[in-house]
Amino acid sequence: MAETKKSNLALVAARAGVSVASVSRVLNGGSASEQLAKRVREAADELGYVPDASARTMRTGRTDQITLAVADVGNPVYVQMMRTVTGIVAKAGYRLVVSSTGADPKDQIDLVRSLNRGYADGLLISPLRITPDLVEALSASRLPIVVIGTLPPEVELDNVRADSATGIGLAVEHLIAQGRRRIALVNGPVDTVPGSARLAGHRAALERFGLAASDELEVTATGFTYRAGHRATARLLAQAEPDAIIGANDLLAVGALKELAAAGRRVPEDVAVVGMDDTDAAELATPSLTSVDLGSAKRAKAAAKLLIRRIEDPDAPVVRQVIAPALSVRESTVPEAPRA
Amino acid sequence: MAETKKSNLALVAARAGVSVASVSRVLNGGSASEQLAKRVREAADELGYVPDASARTMRTGRTDQITLAVADVGNPVYVQMMRTVTGIVAKAGYRLVVSSTGADPKDQIDLVRSLNRGYADGLLISPLRITPDLVEALSASRLPIVVIGTLPPEVELDNVRADSATGIGLAVEHLIAQGRRRIALVNGPVDTVPGSARLAGHRAALERFGLAASDELEVTATGFTYRAGHRATARLLAQAEPDAIIGANDLLAVGALKELAAAGRRVPEDVAVVGMDDTDAAELATPSLTSVDLGSAKRAKAAAKLLIRRIEDPDAPVVRQVIAPALSVRESTVPEAPRA
DNA sequence: GGGGGTCTTGAGAACGTTCTTAGGAACGTT
DNA sequence: AACGTTCCTAAGAACGTTCTCAAGACCCCC
Incomplete structure (x- = not known):
């Protein structure tokens, strides 16, 4: 099947003897006659057609990607968050990309700015340090953002925090x-x-x-x-x-x-x-x-859901959530702690 | 400065009273008179202009992104690799995005396929399980790929492995x-x-x-x-x-x-x-x-360099590297191990 | 048998960028 | 004064997709 050359809608259309519009419609599940759909699918297979993400994004304005920015991939709490978030966003049809920013707020600001170029549909960020510059960058961003962590009260961003x-x-x-x-x-x-x-x-x-x-x-x-x-x-x-x-x-x-x-x-x-x-x-x-x-897993889950809601409804009211803590008792505080 | 509305080259050009082409040239460091450059930069600032990544990608064919696929973000060896790779690719002008695939080869195959849509310029992948399907997907990919880990000998991919x-x-x-x-x-x-x-x-x-x-x-x-x-x-x-x-x-x-x-x-x-x-x-x-x-850090470093080379020179000969192991002796094998 | 509706298909614009081509101005040379 | 060079700028095509709009085919019902 798959040809090695890069192909596009026009090539598929030519091969199937139909218009570009029809190919697009068939491949995106629009209405088309069975006969035409079959021809298109065969042509697409033969050419090994793969749609181009940037062209689609340019046209639709969507990337179907969500970025998770973490300060330190070595911290297991972020690992927990990554795991949780991956599942949730995948279920909603988004791909998760993780960006490791380092502890420097400057890097985080760069990341937030660069996301305005349209790399993702939304940002989940858990900043270690919240500087005025970072707050400014977050507020000025056009992108839906949910912050995991405490924010100054006047900031109008969805937010999930620990207690x-x-x-x-x-x-x-x-x-x-x-x-x-x-x-x-x-x-x-x-x-x-x-x-x-x-x-x-x-x-x-x-x-x-x-x-x-x-x-x-x-x-x-x-x-x-x-x-x-x-x-x-x-x-x-x-x-x-x-x-x-x-x-x-x-x-x-x-x-x-x-x-x-x-x-x-x-x-x-x-x-x-x-x-x-x-x-x-x-x-x-x-x-x-x-x-x-x-509640890192709960926080991550809540934040991911909030972000998806915000992407789908940009005018939704700002939500601030606090996750209640709990204590897991193990051996380091009581001599006879229960063993798993 | 920054307006809230999304702007583009045409708006900047109109505001500066120049052509779109000139704006692009100024912003990308092409030659232009000092006077025109100044007008353009002012207009861009006033409008809060941010270039659109997908449009640029569509035109240039580059994303300046490299994807690192890891099977398990919870495994500290991958954390080490992420840290190393981030630094190297950043130095070469690429952004690193991390994709957590899970252990299932099917997820990895999906990822490899989806990258053919043009999300990234290259892929660094360290598969846990190498199935024929995965090898097939890797080989069929148009994207430069470097595999960290052992591959069947007949696979023509750059590769860095441990011993x-x-x-x-x-x-x-x-x-x-x-x-x-x-x-x-x-x-x-x-x-x-x-x-x-x-x-x-x-x-x-x-x-x-x-x-x-x-x-x-x-x-x-x-x-x-x-x-x-x-x-x-x-x-x-x-x-x-x-x-x-x-x-x-x-x-x-x-x-x-x-x-x-x-x-x-x-x-x-x-x-x-x-x-x-x-x-x-x-x-x-x-x-x-x-x-x-x-040698996880060394492997990651070598793989990142190999990938960048491959992106810049797609016809370079295939390289297979093996990193030599070493032993770090600590307390768990000798009673009087040296303490840090 | 004709009018109005539905369904399928195609033409073409639009998204925002980069880059090629070429026009015009300014300048130096013969 | 005519011509060639060089520099700056503008116009417009192209990347690959989606989506609107309109045209045509077909069917149903009065």
Whole structure:
């Protein structure tokens, strides 16, 4: 069947002895006589015809693609989101393309701008840092956009966010129930969206339960990575004697586990550890990691649905959703945790 | 500046009082008088002009995009590849889009076919399973393609592969040097490219060192995941008494670590464990995992360069590269492994 | 048997860009 | 003063598709 040469509607039409319009109609399921349809399909097969995406896009204004922008493909929480989103958009007839932007807001701005060239019908973005420039670029974009993460309240964009504060509250409550009192936070950079939210959440939770927050119990890692968590925990142990550590995400918490082991502290007997995001890394860790499920899969799902709605109805009212957190208890906080 | 309405070259040209051709020339760096260039740029700014990607693509035949198809975004080895590739293609002026296909060859075939519609200028693909249909689709594609992974020898495609057999040889050699004799393999599905290669490599290595290969020491997990490794190792321990376990990738090996801990075996004292791919997961594990570096970063880099070359010179001779493995020794095989 | 309807098909415009071709102005040379 | 060069700019075709519009064929019913 398939010829090697690139073919187009005109060639197919010529071969079938019909007009270009008819070929297009047949191939797109329009009405046509059985006889003509058969001739067209045969000709298309023989020529190995494949429609050209850019020509179709130019004509229709649609790409049937949705872009998911993630800051760090190495973070398992984004992996979870990718998996969820892929399924949802595929069901609605869109292809998902993933764009890894890096942590720099400049790259994200470039991406948002470039999408205005018409690479995709919509954008799902979960920015690590929200700068005024980024907000400006997002707002100015012609493209339907749904932001996963917290936005300034005045921004008129569909938005699904986690509730870090409540999530940390769950962790603190659980730790206090286990008799812990010196509950430290190994945070990521505080100029990021999750970093600032988790710092505030930590302080609020301690206060709520009548524990004094102290600078000693808060350390800031250089990123949301395993290695950064490792180093930051070393600093923490040099300056304080926590009996519990909350990592601002699972990777940081795993880094803390590592450093605690190296420092000869037993987990959870000497120090309990809690992660956040409840990703595969939490289950995979030794001991397995109690983790705050911030609903990454639910967030991704809600965001994807919101985006599809927005694409189909650009004038729909702006929706802002908050996903409630939950706690997954594992070995790192209770000696006799249930095993899978 | 930016108007909200979508604009095009004709609008810019009208506003600047010049022809469409001149606007295009100015914006693409062609020669033009300073005066005209200035008028054009001002008009473009005022209208918030953004060129349309599909129109440009239709005219030029280029998208300046490269697609990377990965079977499983959750596998850290692909994360490593994505990171590497992003940098290389960006330097050459391409945008990278990642497509997550799932393990089903059918999805991969769909992707390859759809790319013939002109979504990208080239494809980087690392198939888990190579079926005749997939080979057929890859060969029939008009698009420049580089395959990361082993291909049937008759396929005329640029290709970069790992050397699993030698890699497993390194692991076995190292384990034997540590006094191990009953060296088991926790493999992934054997109908996959890496699965079959690693099974063959295991048998060859045992034979080479004068150890008898036995079915008891080989178990096959349902996938290359942490959970599958966990379960498969449980089966292994029920049927044999290994003093060393090689996981066909790091996730399987981490699963083995977990199961060994649950079964009360000490690592590395009772059982040594080696992973493959040398990903972040190996360093993150407790104890940290000795792992065979199959050169995923190097492979990705070489493949990206090959693809760019192929795009720029479609008639270049077919290149097949093999990346040599290396062993990263950590705590899971030697009691006193060096710590980072 | 004629009028009005439905159904099938084709011609051609349009989407927004790039690039070829060629016209005209300015300038230098003979 | 005529001619050749060079530079700048404009006109218009082309990429491949979809979709509107109109024309023709056919059928039904009064």
